[in-house]
Structures are given as C-alpha cells and as structure tokens.
Amino acid sequence: MSVPAGYVVGGGVAGIAAAFAMRDRGWSVELLEGHHHLGGRAFTLPDREGLPHADNGPHVILGCYQRFRELLRRIGSEDGFLQPRSLGLAYSDPGGRITRLQLPRGPAPVGFGLAILRLAALGLGERLRALRGLTGVLLGARQGESFEEWLSRRGQTDRVRDVLWDPMCRAIMNCEARHADARLFVATLRRAFLGSGAHAAMWIPRRGWSELIGTPARAALEEAGVKVRTGCRVVGLERDGERVTALRLADGQRLVVGVGEAVVLAVPWHGLAKLRGDDGSVARASGLQGSPIVSVYFESAAHPTIPLDPVVALVGRDGPYHFLCRRAGAPADRFAVLSGGGAGLVGLDPGSLVAAARDQLVAHFPAAEEVLRAAPTRLAKESRATIVADPGAATRRPAPGYLPGCANLAVCGDWTDVGLPSTLEGAAESGFRVVDALLA
Ligand SMILES: Cc1cc2nc3c(=O)[nH]c(=O)nc-3n(C[C@H](O)[C@H](O)[C@H](O)COP(=O)(O)OP(=O)(O)OC[C@H]3O[C@@H](n4cnc5c(N)ncnc54)[C@H](O)[C@@H]3O)c2cc1C
Known part of the structure; x- marks a missing residue:
C-alpha cells in the first residue's frame, strides 16, 4: 500500500501542528517555510548590538490553551513558561496607583x-x-x-x-x-x-519565542520524520482543474504534487490570494482585516515605582499602549510596553512610536521619568499581528480543511474558523484539525 504524502506550506504554529498530525496518521510530510526559521508570527528578533534583546512582540498564553500546550509538550517547550496556578493581573492608573486582581x-x-x-x-x-x-x-x-x-x-x-x-x-x-x-x-x-483556576492563569514565557517554538519544533519535526525546508518560499500553484499538480518555488524549482498527494496551505490570510489565484473563498478570506501589535522594549529602566508583575494593564483611554509585559525571570530593568489593536499607531514613524511609549510610561510612573527618558529601546511593529475577529469576519473565515472546488488543497491557520479568535490556540487547533478534513 502506498503511503499518503503531502506538503505543508508555512511553518508557523498551524503548519507545525498540521505536519505533526499528518505524520502521526502515517503521512509522508514535507514542510516548506519561506523564512529561515520556523515559528511564524512568534519569533525572536536578531541580536543587534546596543539594543534590548526582544521578540517580535510579547506573547502570553492562557492555561486553557489546551491545543497549543499539546504542541508545546510535543516539542518539549512546556516548561519554558511560568505556569501560575491562577490568574493574577496588575493595573496601573495614570499617576502611579497600582491595584491587583488575584x-x-x-x-x-x-x-x-x-x-x-x-x-x-x-x-x-x-x-x-x-x-x-x-x-x-x-x-x-x-x-x-x-x-x-x-x-x-x-x-x-x-x-x-x-x-x-x-x-x-x-x-x-x-x-x-x-x-x-x-x-x-x-x-x-x-x-x-x-474550569479550574489554572485555566484562567496567564502563562509567561521564560525564554525568547524562537527558543520556545521555532528551534525545538524543527528538531522535533525532523525526529518525527518530517522533511523541513526553510528559506523555501512557494510563489505559485499549478493546477489541473480541481487538483494542484505542482508547487513553484521562489528559486525556480518546481515540486510535483503526485496523484493522491495533498497540499496544506498554513499561510496567513493575506498570503493566500498570491498563491491560490482568484477564487470566491480566497477573495472572501483576503478581505479579512489585519490588526496591529506595536511593542517597545526597554532596557536599564528599573525604578521602584514600576511594578515587577509579568503583565500590568495600563488603564485609561488616553495612551496608545495597553500593557507593560516582562519575560518571567527577566532582570527588573527589562520590560516591554505593547499596544494591541491600536490602528492609529501604524502610520507613525519609529521615533514617534518610541516617544509615545516613553510619554505614556512617564504619565503612569512620574517618579521614574529620568530612567524612562534615558533607557535604550527597541521597537517591534507587526501591522498584521492577528485578524480583526469582528462579527462580520465570521463569513470570511472558512473552517480548516479543503477549500471549495479543491480536490487536494486545504487551508489552516489562526484566521480559519475554529470558533476562536486569532490566537496561538486557534492556530494550533486549526493545524491539528485540518488533518481530520484530509482524511475525510
Ligand atoms: C507581536 C505579536 C504578539 C502576539 N501575541 C499573542 C499572544 O499573546 N497570544 C496569542 O495567543 N497570540 C498572539 N499573537 C498571535 C499569534 O502569534 C498568531 O495567532 C499565530 O502565531 C498564527 O500562527 P499561524 O501558524 O496561523 O500563522 P503564521 O505564524 O503567520 O505562520 C505562517 C507561516 O507561513 C509562512 N509563509 C507565508 N507565505 C509563505 C509562502 N508563500 N511560502 C512558504 N511559507 C510561507 C510564513 O513565513 C509563516 O512562517 C501575537 C502575534 C504577534 C505578531
């Protein structure tokens, strides 16, 4: 009996989960990722001298993210998080008042x-x-x-x-x-x-996201028998009617997709149309709106008035940033401020984004003004960190699985509909779930 074979295009959380799930069901799998690292939208920025060590933005997960945690266990990264037994969140009002929900x-x-x-x-x-x-x-x-x-x-x-x-x-x-x-x-x-209080707890990473996902995932996938190719961008699909017959790569190579073989596109919604061409379902998905995350990392900015909690909500409607975040175990003088879904920030130049972060922190922690003004910073801007999961998006999000009119082309990713917003949990769930559709 021949072994079913498939390509997974995209090595983010969804693609990694899909590759494991296919392998577990006996498929021969090749994972193709355009960047030189796996992990997709959760990764560590390259080191640059004099700048704070930073991810592309702080990420946290909840204890109830069962599918993402399953993936973490699979790649041996679950212990890379501080795992409190229940939810704790600090609030800072402008002026410096700190209160806590525990x-x-x-x-x-x-x-x-x-x-x-x-x-x-x-x-x-x-x-x-x-x-x-x-x-x-x-x-x-x-x-x-x-x-x-x-x-x-x-x-x-x-x-x-x-x-x-x-x-x-x-x-x-x-x-x-x-x-x-x-x-x-x-x-x-x-x-x-x-459920239990542990489900509501925020898990805080102890390490950078490339160390938590990209690097260990590659090792675990290869050990499981998945062929992983990074720096391998797919630029087009060749089709014969409803079937994809070949993948065209940016370096000019062509990968033949044999009869009985499947392709899973685990790419973001905005990358789909480029590959798939015009098609009703693709046009709908391409109409999803992206939502930004802007983060400014600070170093050498310790002050007794700045709380050491891993996540502090910056309360108030005046400032563009919403959270102060720390990696678990990080030195007291390192943290980031993050703006989630602050569409107004996206058009600003880097200097203005950093200045706005400093101003807002000074408004919250006035006694720390001197260190905040002097601290080295690093900016991370993701214009399309997630989709805007508004009520209208529901009709644009297909379930993970084959697209209509496609005999061997399936999609998954945080933008597909698994009844969740666009999160690491949604991405993992979609990747595990797409395989059920392939088998059906
Ligand atoms: C700064 C930031 C902070 C976030 N914070 C949180 C958080 O706290 N909690 C949370 O749950 N979620 C958070 N998210 C969202 C979370 O990161 C995403 O939901 C999740 O990573 C999406 O995974 P994915 O696999 O669906 O897509 P992606 O991670 O986008 O993976 C898609 C992959 O496909 C590759 N690719 C695209 N086109 C091609 C091609 N043509 N050929 C080959 N490869 C291709 C891409 O390079 C990428 O690696 C955050 C996102 C960002 C950016």
Missing part, C-alpha cells in the same frame, strides 16, 4: 467572583456591575453582536470596561470592544473561567 486557587467561576469583589481599582457599585457582567459570560453572547454591544446590554460602565473588560478584550481579541465578535471573546472567557 484569583484565589480553586474553581475559577467562584474565584473570579471573589477576586472582583476585592478589586480595589473599582468602587463597590462598579464591582457589583462587574459581577453582573461575569454572570453574562455564563449566558454567552448573541450571534452578530459586538463585544461593545454585549457590554452595554450587561450594563457595564466606562470604569468597569477600562479596568476589567477592555484589557481582557485587547489581550485575547487584539482589538477594541466595538470590533470584537462577542461570541468568540465570550467563548474564550468560558474556557478560561469555567
């Missing part, structure tokens, strides 16, 4: 309720409103509803939004509440808050 250990719904009742950043009436919002998570969201509409329906005030909901929405959906599909956001919250 879920006690135990069942998350009870713990979250207790943590909100103790949340000093909110007045008593606001805490009760927040609890009302929390019960709304149990009830779910309506189809086509934005998270902003959901918040209004649940009577959430501006302050409750600023402190509780907006930071969570930015962290999970990477966009403003008015753009977020409430169903996807609430679905993630339910995974996080309807």
